[in-house]
Amino acid sequence: MLSELERTAIRAAVERLGDRRAAAAETLAMLQRERGWVSDEALAEAAMVLGMPREELETVATAFELVFRRRVGRHVIMACDSVSCWIKGADSIVALIKERLGIGFGETSADGEFTLLPAGCLGLCEQAPAMTLDGLPYGRLDAKTLDEIFARIGEDKHGDSAH
Amino acid sequence: MAYKNYILVCGGTGCESSKSDELFKALHQQAEAQGVKNDVQIVKTGCFGFCEKGPIVKVLPQESFYVEVKPEDAKEIVAEQVVKGREVKRLLYRKGEKADSNVKIEDIEFYQKQFRVVLRNCGVINPENIDEYIAREGYTGLERALFKMKPDDIVNELKVSGLRGRGGAGFPTWLKWDLTKKAPGDVKYVVCNADEGDPGAYMNRSTIEGDPHSLIEAMIICGYTIGARQGYIYIRAEYPLAIERLKIAIRQAKEYGLLGTNILGSGFDFDLEIRLGAGAFVCGEETALLRSLEGNRGMPVPKPPFPAISGLWKKPTVINNVETYVNISVIMSKGAQWYAKIGTEKSRGTKTFALTGKIQNSGLVEVPMGTTLREIIFDIGGGIRGGKKFKGVQTGGPSGGIITAESLDQPISYESLTALGSMMGSGGMIIMDEDDCVVDIAKFYMAFCVDESCGKCAPCRIGTNQMHAILDKISKGQGTEDDLAKLEKIGKAMTKASLCMLGGSAANPTLSTLRHFREEYLEHIRDHKCRAGKCKDLVVYEIDAAKCIGCGLCARKCPVPCIAGEKKQPHVIDQARCIKCGECYKACKFGAVIKK
Ligand SMILES: Cc1cc2nc3c(=O)[nH]c(=O)nc-3n(C[C@H](O)[C@H](O)[C@H](O)COP(=O)(O)O)c2cc1C
Numbered sequence: 023m024l025s026e027l028e029r030t031a032i033r034a035a036v037e038r039l040g041d042r043r044a045a046a047a048e049t050l051a052m053l054q055r056e057r058g059w060v061s062d063e064a065l066a067e068a069a070m071v072l073g074m075p076r077e078e079l080e081t082v083a084t085a086f087e088l089v090f091r092r093r094v095g096r097h098v099i100m101a102c103d104s105v106s107c108w109i110k111g112a113d114s115i116v117a118l119i120k121e122r123l124g125i126g127f128g129e130t131s132a133d134g135e136f137t138l139l140p141a142g143c144l145g146l147c148e149q150a151p152a153m154t155l156d157g158l159p160y161g162r163l164d165a166k167t168l169d170e171i172f173a174r175i176g177e178d179k180h181g182d183s184a185h
Numbered sequence: 186m187a188y189k190n191y192i193l194v195c196g197g198t199g200c201e202s203s204k205s206d207e208l209f210k211a212l213h214q215q216a217e218a219q220g221v222k223n224d225v226q227i228v229k230t231g232c233f234g235f236c237e238k239g240p241i242v243k244v245l246p247q248e249s250f251y252v253e254v255k256p257e258d259a260k261e262i263v264a265e266q267v268v269k270g271r272e273v274k275r276l277l278y279r280k281g282e283k284a285d286s287n288v289k290i291e292d293i294e295f296y297q298k299q300f301r302v303v304l305r306n307c308g309v310i311n312p313e314n315i316d317e318y319i320a321r322e323g324y325t326g327l328e329r330a331l332f333k334m335k336p337d338d339i340v341n342e343l344k345v346s347g348l349r350g351r352g353g354a355g356f357p358t359w360l361k362w363d364l365t366k367k368a369p370g371d372v373k374y375v376v377c378n379a380d381e382g383d384p385g386a387y388m389n390r391s392t393i394e395g396d397p398h399s400l401i402e403a404m405i406i407c408g409y410t411i412g413a414r415q416g417y418i419y420i421r422a423e424y425p426l427a428i429e430r431l432k433i434a435i436r437q438a439k440e441y442g443l444l445g446t447n448i449l450g451s452g453f454d455f456d457l458e459i460r461l462g463a464g465a466f467v468c469g470e471e472t473a474l475l476r477s478l479e480g481n482r483g484m485p486v487p488k489p490p491f492p493a494i495s496g497l498w499k500k501p502t503v504i505n506n507v508e509t510y511v512n513i514s515v516i517m518s519k520g521a522q523w524y525a526k527i528g529t530e531k532s533r534g535t536k537t538f539a540l541t542g543k544i545q546n547s548g549l550v551e552v553p554m555g556t557t558l559r560e561i562i563f564d565i566g567g568g569i570r571g572g573k574k575f576k577g578v579q580t581g582g583p584s585g586g587i588i589t590a591e592s593l594d595q596p597i598s599y600e601s602l603t604a605l606g607s608m609m610g611s612g613g614m615i616i617m618d619e620d621d622c623v624v625d626i627a628k629f630y631m632a633f634c635v636d637e638s639c640g641k642c643a644p645c646r647i648g649t650n651q652m653h654a655i656l657d658k659i660s661k662g663q664g665t666e667d668d669l670a671k672l673e674k675i676g677k678a679m680t681k682a683s684l685c686m687l688g689g690s691a692a693n694p695t696l697s698t699l700r701h702f703r704e705e706y707l708e709h710i711r712d713h714k715c716r717a718g719k720c721k722d723l724v725v726y727e728i729d730a731a732k733c734i735g736c737g738l739c740a741r742k743c744p745v746p747c748i749a750g751e752k753k754q755p756h757v758i759d760q761a762r763c764i765k766c767g768e769c770y771k772a773c774k775f776g777a778v779i780k781k
Contacts, residue, residue, distance in 0.1 A: 039458065041498075043480035047461050051422060074480070081482040086463040088422050104384035105579075105615055106541035108629060114766035117744040142466065142636070143384035144423055147541040147613070148199045148236035148548055157425060159202035165742070 024067045028056060032071045042073045046082045050089045059090040087141060094137040095130045097175065100154045103140045106147035115151045115163045116140075122172065189224040190267050191245040195308060197232030197394050198387075198426050204256055205229075205240035211259035216267065225267045231395015233308035234549040235295050238278065243308070248289050251276040294567070295546050298560050300527070302535045303511045304551045307395030312430050315437040318398040324443060326517025327402050331451040336366060336410045345521035347533030348513065352378055352469075352506030353581070353610050354686075355532070355599040358513070361503055364493035366411040368501035375407045375416035376497060376504040378474060382421065382466035383582040384633065385613035388537040389507040391549050393420070393427040396511070397434035401457060403510035405448065406517055407503055408455040416455065417497070419474055421462040431459055466583075466637040470685050471504045473639070484639045485685035506611070508537060528554035532598035536609070540566045542616040543573065552597075559593040562616060573618040577701070581610030583630045583637075584690035586697025587623070606697045608690075622719035623698040623705050628656040634691040645688025648679035652695060659706060661722040662713035669699060669706060718780045721765040725781045728769075730755035732777035739769035739778060 024032075031052050035045035049068050053060045060083060069076035083089050090098075101116050120126055123136050130137040146152035149161020160171060194200075194209045209229055216222045233241040238252035242262070249272045251262070258276060265271045280288045290296055301307075310317035318324070330339055343359035350356045365373060377400060381389040393400060404416045420428055435457055438444040446454045460478055467473050468483035475497050477483035496502025512534055516524045528534050532554040538561060541547050545567030552561060562568065562578060569575050577587040586607035588595075595601050602609050617626065631653040640646045652675050658664045676692030683689040699706060708714045715723040728739070728748075733755040740748040740756060747763050750756030758769070770778045 041480070044478065046480035047463070047477070051461050072480070078481070082463075082477075082480065085465050085468070085477075085482050086422070088464060104633070105582075105629060106385045106613075109542045109615065109617065109621060111766065111768075113764065114744045114768050117764055117766065121744060121746075141423075142464065142633070143382065143386070145381060145387040145390050145421075146199065146202065147385050147387055147539055148239075149202050150541060150547075152202070159198055161199065161202040165744070 024064060024071070025056075028053065028068075029071060032068060036072070042071075046072055046074070046079055047086070050079075050083050050086060054089050059092060059094050061093075065091075090137075093130070095135050097135060097156055098137045098139065100139045100141040100144065102142075102144045102146065102150070102152050104143035106143070107151040110150040112151040115153075115168070118165060118168055119153075122168070188226045189221075190226075190247075192225060192227045192262070192267075193230045193243040193245070193308065194227065195231075195233050195239055195241040196229035196312075196426075197236070197239075197307075197391055198424075199232065199236045199391075200240040201426065203240055207256040208240055208242070208254055208259060211256040212263065215259045215263040219263050219268060221263065221267045225263070228311040229313070230310060231307040231312050232304075232391040232549055234299075234304065234391075234551075235293075235546065236548040237546040241308070242276075243290070244272075247272060249273070250278045250288060250290050250293070252278045295548070295550075295565055298556065298565050299551055300535055300553050301551050302515050302524075302527070303392060303399075303508055303537050304395065304549070305515070306399065307391065307549075310396070312395055312397055313433050315398060315434065315441060318396070322518045323398055323514075324402055326514050327405055327443065328449065330406045330409055330517055331449060331453060336412070339406065339410045339517075340366065342516065342521045343513070346516045346524045347528075347531075348509065348516060348524070349532065349599065350506060351508035351512070351536070351611070353383075353584070353608065355609060358505065358509055361493055361505070362407065362410055364491070365501045365503045368494050370501050372500045373411050373413040374497045374500055374502040375404050375411070375413045376475070376478070376492075376502055377404060377416070377418040377420075377507060377510060378469060378471065378504055379418055379420035379424075379427075379507045380462045380464075380469035380474060381424075381507075381611065382462075382464065382469045382637075383611045383613055384466075385539065385541050385579075385582055385615045386611050387539050388549060388612045390424050390427050392507055392511055392537070393424070394430055397427075397430045398438065399511045399514045400431075400507055401434055401438055401444070403513035403517075404457060405444065405455050406513060407505070407510070409453050411501070411503055413503075414454050414456065416457045417460050417478055418457065419460045419462050419468075419478060421464045423464050428459060428461075435459070466633075467639045467685070467687050470687060472685070474504065475502065482639075484641050485687070487684060508612075529596065529598045531600055536597070536612060538612045538614045540614050540616065542578075542614075543570050543618040543621070544568075544616040545570050554598050555596040557594050557596050558588065561597075561614070562593070566616070569616065569618050573620065576617045576619055576621055577623075578617070579607075579615040579626070579694065580613070581608035581690075581693070582613050583633050584608060584686060584693055585610050586693045587617075587626070587701060589701050606700060607693070620717050620719070622715050622717035623702040624656065624660050624709050624715070625717070625719040627695040627698045628653065628660055630694040631656055631691070634687065638687060638691075642682075642684035642688060644679045644682040645684065645691065648675050648683075648688065649691050651675055652679075652692065656695065659709050660715075660720040662709060662720075664706075664710045666707070666710060668710070669703070672696075672699065718767065718770075724765055725760065726758055726763060726765065726767070726770055727779050727781060728756050728758055729777045729779055732775050734775060734777075736774075738772050738774070742768045742772040744768060 069079040152161040473483040747759040
């Protein structure tokens, strides 16, 4: 069920844009932000608020690389597999990540910690090879920087459980 | 009270990913801790362009240009420069080997041949402070438009300037505005295309991050010219920093009466909304973008009617690229005569490019039209990394083609790049060296187009798949000479029959590499050989037991890992698991890893 907060947010977007359907992208982005992914139920309810068939909202949702239609892990890694990164050896970086997490593209690790996704150009070409981790950019990746990044996540997790 | 020093820290996404945010905070903490908080102003700017050496810090008034600065360096910068007034020599950019030369921005080769019009404020002002934009002639173009010019005068000004669209196709901007202005209807719209889905391109992102008001100003001018009261900036959701800076800028513009009702007391009303893009390449195509704005899946529709007549919600709409708008703010404040002197006869002004790939200085550059590729790649970009040989540069992304060494001295313009079988595109330049394989590249771009094709029209949906299948076959050494003719035939059919330019230009990378490097295609087919060693099915890495000293470096570098061996004993690669990334080949210091 959509929360009251979510419904209010959708109505506010509709009002701001002066058109129900036009708020489709903003609605999906909001649901994604609030929930980490967009379930079938959430999508169907949102479509009702927007006054459009749920199939049509679905076609908008699947066009968005950043709207997840399946449950994802606590952390989401989007590894760029586009041209500038690929020329700079993104292949081996992706292999390293897959090896470390034991998952392939589109999969979530068994402990529910990580989801790994491919990304069309992230626009971080000057830092190639690059990825985002929970939306934050990381560039000039190599075995060493990846170690640092994963070590830091490990520490954060430690910090969390200490609270 | 005047500050003794200004510290400008690059706050572009690229530098933020290399900890410029931590550096920024560390500088603040140090200024506070060392008791000089009131002597120094620390500002986060937009991109300096010299991304290769980021994070960049510039300190005024000395103009010290520091590169690859780390958060740990903050203490020394504050202690030395702010407290004692001395430069931190070890962080200064070094020209060649001379360690002590104190190099200013204008001495750095990377900046010498550049001419910054679009990027004039990037790395100079704080993009989150409207006053700094205004202090550099910001919003004077809008003032001139509202109070000294009629809409027709503005159209004429653009005509004199010679500005053409920077989104790729180079359509004359004045004509687009004029058509929309003359189109019947009370409701019209101004749209900015900031989708930038072109792989290898990030000029628009950096421009917005560094100077958001420059875009906003031009959109207001457009609204006034064509008679629109509402504008939309369609920006991809992958650009969170640019979105944030735009939001701040729009809020400030509203506070200053530059957006909203009765702008600057002129009686003209105009408002702007930010709309999120899907990060799908095809959504950058203007008709698909407009459908997406309406809340539909972004798919192209046939033209005509053009957006100028029937655009957003079927109303007359101007849609321009970010860089096109930013140029307009400059044209309106400095005048069309000034602008028209820059560039070539048919391609006026400057163009920004994102240099990526095997280039020494990857980064963001801006040069006058008419600059040669050699100047861009070798003088500004510093040439190819690691002393390798230049093979080609891809311009125009997946819609463009490869340009080879023999054309390096061509002055760039819309016409010259098209004549070379490529196109201007949005400004991505991907530089390739001898280790890159043209078949592999063509296959890569085709795979991109297969992914990004919206599927609406058959030539693109089927053609991209078929071409990809053939390229895949060739890359595996299973192609025939017939296949080359097939590629050309399908490519031509797609070019002619596709609904939009995604399909219409998807064959270009393949056709252009075929034209320039047919020999290499034939090598794959006849000799089952990939000279660059990139086509994985045609290359085998092996370890020469006689040369291997068993240092284990290759095994440590191997990402799989599939290299095993005892210490000080020859190592072996497990061929079944090898992903042929070549890391071992690059790592071995004894030439023991052989590529076959
Ligand atoms: C597949 C495809 C993708 C495109 N992507 C972009 C883009 O990301 N940004 C852009 O400004 N123009 C893009 N264009 C070009 C637009 O359709 C349009 O020509 C441009 O926004 C017009 O602006 P301009 O006249 O200022 O260049 C794309 C075109 C095609 C066919």
